[in-house]
Amino acid sequence: xxxxxxxVPESAEAAVAILAERGENACPLAGGTDLVVDLKHAPGNIxxxxxxxxxxxxxxxxxxxxxxxIGSMVTYGEIMEHPVCIxxxxxxxxASHTVGxxxxxxxxxxxxxxxxxxxxxxxxxxxxxxxxEVTLIGTNGWRRMPIEDFFVGPRKTILExxxxxxxxxxxxxxxxxxxxxxxxxxxxxxALALVNAAAALELDGDRIVEPRIALGAVAPTPIRAVKxxxxxxxxxxxxxxxxxxxxxxxxxxxxxDDFRAxxxxxxxxxxxxxxxxxxxxxxxxxxxxxxxxxx
Amino acid sequence: xxxxxxxxxxxxxxxxxxxxxxxxxxxxxxxxxxxxxGCDVGDCGTCTVIVDGVSVNSCLMLxxxxxxxxxxxxxxxxxxxxxxxxxxKFEEHGALQCGFCGPGMLISAKNLLDTNPEPSVFEVRDAxxxxxxRCTGYTKIIEAVIEAGEMMNQEQATV
Amino acid sequence: xxxxxxxxxxxxEDLVTAREARAPSRQPLAVPIDQPVTFxxxxxxxxxxxxTPAVGQxxxxxxxRLHGLGQTQYIDDxxxxxxxxxxxxxxxYAHARIxxxxxxxxxxxxxVIATLTGAEVPENSFGPTYQDQPILxxxxxxxxxxxxxxxxATTEQFALDALEKIRVEYEPLPAxxxxxxxxxxxxxxxxxGDTNIYTSKVIKKGDVEAGLAASxxxxxxxxxxxxxxxxxxxxxxxxASWDGNGRVSIWSSLGRITLGREDLARTLQMPxxxxxxxxxxxxxxxxxxxxxxxxPIVALLSRxxxxxxKAIYSRGDEFVSSTIRHPFIMDYTTGVDNEGRILARxxxxxxxxxxxxxWTGTTIGKGxxxxxxxxxxxxxxxxxxxxYTNKTTTGAMRGFGAPQVCFAYESQMDDMxxxxxxxxxxxxxRNGFSENSLSPTGQSLQSxxxxxxxxxxxxxxxxxxxxx
Ligand code: FES
Ligand code: FES
Numbered sequence: 001x002x003x004x005x006x007x008v009p010e011s012a013e014a015a016v017a018i019l020a021e022r023g024e025n026a027c028p029l030a031g032g033t034d035l036v037v038d039l040k041h042a043p044g045n046i047x048x049x050x051x052x053x054x055x056x057x058x059x060x061x062x063x064x065x066x067x068x069x070i071g072s073m074v075t076y077g078e079i080m081e082h083p084v085c086i087x088x089x090x091x092x093x094x095a096s097h098t099v100g101x102x103x104x105x106x107x108x109x110x111x112x113x114x115x116x117x118x119x120x121x122x123x124x125x126x127x128x129x130x131x132x133e134v135t136l137i138g139t140n141g142w143r144r145m146p147i148e149d150f151f152v153g154p155r156k157t158i159l160e161x162x163x164x165x166x167x168x169x170x171x172x173x174x175x176x177x178x179x180x181x182x183x184x185x186x187x188x189x190x191a192l193a194l195v196n197a198a199a200a201l202e203l204d205g206d207r208i209v210e211p212r213i214a215l216g217a218v219a220p221t222p223i224r225a226v227k228x229x230x231x232x233x234x235x236x237x238x239x240x241x242x243x244x245x246x247x248x249x250x251x252x253x254x255x256x257d258d259f260r261a262x263x264x265x266x267x268x269x270x271x272x273x274x275x276x277x278x279x280x281x282x283x284x285x286x287x288x289x290x291x292x293x294x295x
Numbered sequence: 296x297x298x299x300x301x302x303x304x305x306x307x308x309x310x311x312x313x314x315x316x317x318x319x320x321x322x323x324x325x326x327x328x329x330x331x332x333g334c335d336v337g338d339c340g341t342c343t344v345i346v347d348g349v350s351v352n353s354c355l356m357l358x359x360x361x362x363x364x365x366x367x368x369x370x371x372x373x374x375x376x377x378x379x380x381x382x383x384k385f386e387e388h389g390a391l392q393c394g395f396c397g398p399g400m401l402i403s404a405k406n407l408l409d410t411n412p413e414p415s416v417f418e419v420r421d422a423x424x425x426x427x428x429r430c431t432g433y434t435k436i437i438e439a440v441i442e443a444g445e446m447m448n449q450e451q452a453t454v
Numbered sequence: 455x456x457x458x459x460x461x462x463x464x465x466x467e468d469l470v471t472a473r474e475a476r477a478p479s480r481q482p483l484a485v486p487i488d489q490p491v492t493f494x495x496x497x498x499x500x501x502x503x504x505x506t507p508a509v510g511q512x513x514x515x516x517x518x519r520l521h522g523l524g525q526t527q528y529i530d531d532x533x534x535x536x537x538x539x540x541x542x543x544x545x546x547y548a549h550a551r552i553x554x555x556x557x558x559x560x561x562x563x564x565x566v567i568a569t570l571t572g573a574e575v576p577e578n579s580f581g582p583t584y585q586d587q588p589i590l591x592x593x594x595x596x597x598x599x600x601x602x603x604x605x606x607a608t609t610e611q612f613a614l615d616a617l618e619k620i621r622v623e624y625e626p627l628p629a630x631x632x633x634x635x636x637x638x639x640x641x642x643x644x645x646x647g648d649t650n651i652y653t654s655k656v657i658k659k660g661d662v663e664a665g666l667a668a669s670x671x672x673x674x675x676x677x678x679x680x681x682x683x684x685x686x687x688x689x690x691x692x693x694a695s696w697d698g699n700g701r702v703s704i705w706s707s708l709g710r711i712t713l714g715r716e717d718l719a720r721t722l723q724m725p726x727x728x729x730x731x732x733x734x735x736x737x738x739x740x741x742x743x744x745x746x747x748x749x750p751i752v753a754l755l756s757r758x759x760x761x762x763x764k765a766i767y768s769r770g771d772e773f774v775s776s777t778i779r780h781p782f783i784m785d786y787t788t789g790v791d792n793e794g795r796i797l798a799r800x801x802x803x804x805x806x807x808x809x810x811x812x813w814t815g816t817t818i819g820k821g822x823x824x825x826x827x828x829x830x831x832x833x834x835x836x837x838x839x840x841x842y843t844n845k846t847t848t849g850a851m852r853g854f855g856a857p858q859v860c861f862a863y864e865s866q867m868d869d870m871x872x873x874x875x876x877x878x879x880x881x882x883x884r885n886g887f888s889e890n891s892l893s894p895t896g897q898s899l900q901s902x903x904x905x906x907x908x909x910x911x912x913x914x915x916x917x918x919x920x921x922x
Pocket of ligand 2 (some may be wrong): 390391392393394395396397427428429430431687737738
């Protein structure tokens with residue numbers, strides 16, 4: 001790697017200030033699983049790394065009245081071990097489990113993954129179906145937005161220069177919501193997703209309430225399949241309906257053709273995976289209803 | 296920059312350029328050549344070491360990040376007169392052929408057994424997914440890890 | 455903590471089970487897959503078995519302990535005082551004439567001690583069969599992995615930085631990437647001349663046309679395989695130290711050091727007695743480390759700099775510049791009678807050789823001899839051609855062509871079994887070699903246990919039950 005300065009800021013604000021002062025030549029460093037690789041091969045004009053991975057403001061997982069706060073610098077390994085995540089956001093845990101391998105999950109952070117903003121980011125769909133929000137800190141202070149608005153294009157987020165992703169919030173009302181995540185890659189370990197899909201929904205009797213479907217690696221950014229959601233909303237569950245929704249979600253995607261898989265193959269995957277995550281979410285919701293009946 | 300580590304129980308330090316990876320520091324500054332460079336991009340796992348209780352790709356971690364941390368490398372597994380159960384079982388099973396993946400593989404396996412002494416085959420595969428081996432086909436490695444776990448449990452029981 | 459991992463796991467396992475449940479009618483086997491095999495294996499006693507008592511016993515490798523301890527010394531674990539690091543610049547084009555190379559800017563870069571270009575190599579060609587491969591391409595680069603210049607500097611990073619300062623002027627030449635196109639008369643010629651075919655082989659037995667004419671059914675199909683990189687976990691690595699007495703010591707991850715020393719003597723133009731080639735522990739070979747790669751470059755850089763020089767391939771170098779497995783295009787025409795007995799088999803193999811010959815001779819030989827498969831066939835014709843293309847050089851890789859043809863002939867056996875309604879095992883037993891069968895080249899085969907192996911294996915994995 002080319003010579004670099006390595007700076008550990010005292011606080012999030014200090015980090016922003018350092019980045020502002022150094023301009024284009026400085027770059028925030030999170031887990032490094034993408035950035036360090038890039039710097040080894042094509043460092044561009046970067047000559048300073050501002051290591052934000054240890055900042056208090058960006059660390060920790062806490063449950064508050066508002067919901068679950070996950071610091072952007074929490075690693076996948078930490079999410080997978082956290083009792084609250086395991087209990088209330090099992091699909092975020094499952095999605096984390098599909099990222100890289102143990103070693104990369106212990107370095108890689110959930111925030112870093114979102115900021116890298118590749119269409120196949122595994123954590124994105126799982127967070128999107130839980131209506132997650134993100135908070136950002138920049139030279140103009142803090143702002144907050146739905147996670148969908150964070151993604152702008154492939155490798156492009158809404159972050160202004162010198163702005164940092166600080167936290168991910170999962171609102172209280174979606175914690176524990178029946179949900180499911182499925183990633184399909186060419187192999188089991190360390191694969192990039194060809195398609196990943198997540199769903200979340202509640203059942204009111206037999207009717208689907210608040211359905212959410214999110215898909216990754218099917219468009220320039222992770223997307224919500226809103227038309228498919230609209231079809232499901234308020235309807236009585238049946239196998240045909242779920243498959244219909246899965247079909248619609250295909251029309252909402254724009255998968256690419258590349259050396260990993262053809263567009264057509266990806267389309268079929270989208271339909272199958274969407275149907276499966278919906279089926280699985282319904283199953284979980286049903287199990288929950290049964291349990292409630294017993295109590 | 297000065298980086299101070301505890302490596303395999305010993306305090307070690309070196310003055311390294313800030314862009315130095317932990318792997319480079321271990322190999323070139325501290326003379327610990329056990330961890331290997333296989334791909335330099337976080338795919339192969341030959342550089343795996345344990346930092347503060349979790350396994351990481353040391354080719355992706357800057358040495359500065361590890362400052363003040365507790366690091367375990369392959370050199371820290373055996374004592375002067377005793378092999379670690381993993382090393383014993385890997386040897387018995389012939390689980391390493393060219394051996395290049397071995398240091399990383401054993402460290403990942405150790406990290407697994409430290410938290411989960413009775414792993415299922417599935418769990419072993421999952422824990423070693425980041426360690427590629429081009430020679431063995433993994434079967435003997437998995438057998439060796441499971442038996443090493445059993446051996447460690449027995450040792451624990453007899454203490 | 456352990457429970458946690460299991461929780462996560464249940465989800466994944468559920469999904470896996472669900473997926474398996476949806477798979478077509480295949481019943482899971484009664485024997486769990488992870489039931490360990492117990493050693494020593496209980497094998498039936500036979501005369502041959504008694505003569506080979508080691509088979510089926512577990513052996514412990516003498517080097518296994520050191521591997522596990524992390525004490526094995528591979529080349530990158532060895533350093534010498536004052537040692538330099540070398541990096542190689544690769545061609546920008548798949549096919550180009552190098553008009554000029556200017557290393558002067560690179561030489562001014564910090565830490566740079568020496569540079570090298572192909573024009574400075576005493577004899578710039580090597581290869582186990584034909585010496586058609588340059589150490590550093592000059593004046594023609596024939597694929598993107600061809601090295602064109604090298605730098606030795608005090609650190610790897612300095613060497614890499616200096617590579618960017620080397621100015622190479624290329625005159626791009628038309629390139630050919632498809633082996634079938636390379637066979638055409640008007641295709642670009644990788645090594646000049648009027649053909650890209652550089653090795654061929656014909657095997658004839660009986661009268662294949664008559665055999666096909668007498669067949670009840672004739673099956674025709676094209677099969678092809680892709681290139682495969684060996685991906686040894688240890689990349690190619692070399693250290694060279696040229697001493698004041700004019701002798702050079704080279705530590706290399708090379709698997710065949712005696713052959714390597716011959717190539718070194720040729721390329722460095724010095725007697726073998728002055729070359730000390732030390733084969734170290736190899737971190738994975740699989741055929742990819744069967745010939746020299748950067749050894750002469752590193753040696754010459756050491757001579758120029760008067761310091762030991764180390765060069766380790768990056769994973770990228772490994773993929774584009776070290777050899778790979780030959781992709782094959784295989785046309786199979788097979789005639790059978792109504793009982794599925796093979797009467798004739800006509801085969802054309804086209805080996806995509808990449809830019810240089812390397813171990814193609816061995817590959818085309820084994821590939822051709824084995825192409826008809828382990829079956830008694832009276833009428834055989836195999837025609838095999840290896841052609842140059844402007845791609846990564848193909849060379850030795852486990853099996854030397856045997857896996858490629860095996861994929862083709864076994865696929866066709868299945869096609870035929872399927873079309874004729876014969877059990878795939880049965881069609882193999884009907885045609886398979888037995889004791890004293892003659893190979894396509896007329897060798898009388900001994901200790902042939904093909905049918906026994908097939909039957910035993912089929913029993914063990916319960917072929918009949920799977921068929922039900
Ligand atoms: S060298 Fe670090 S993962 Fe391959
Ligand atoms: S033993 Fe060679 S790579 Fe694992």
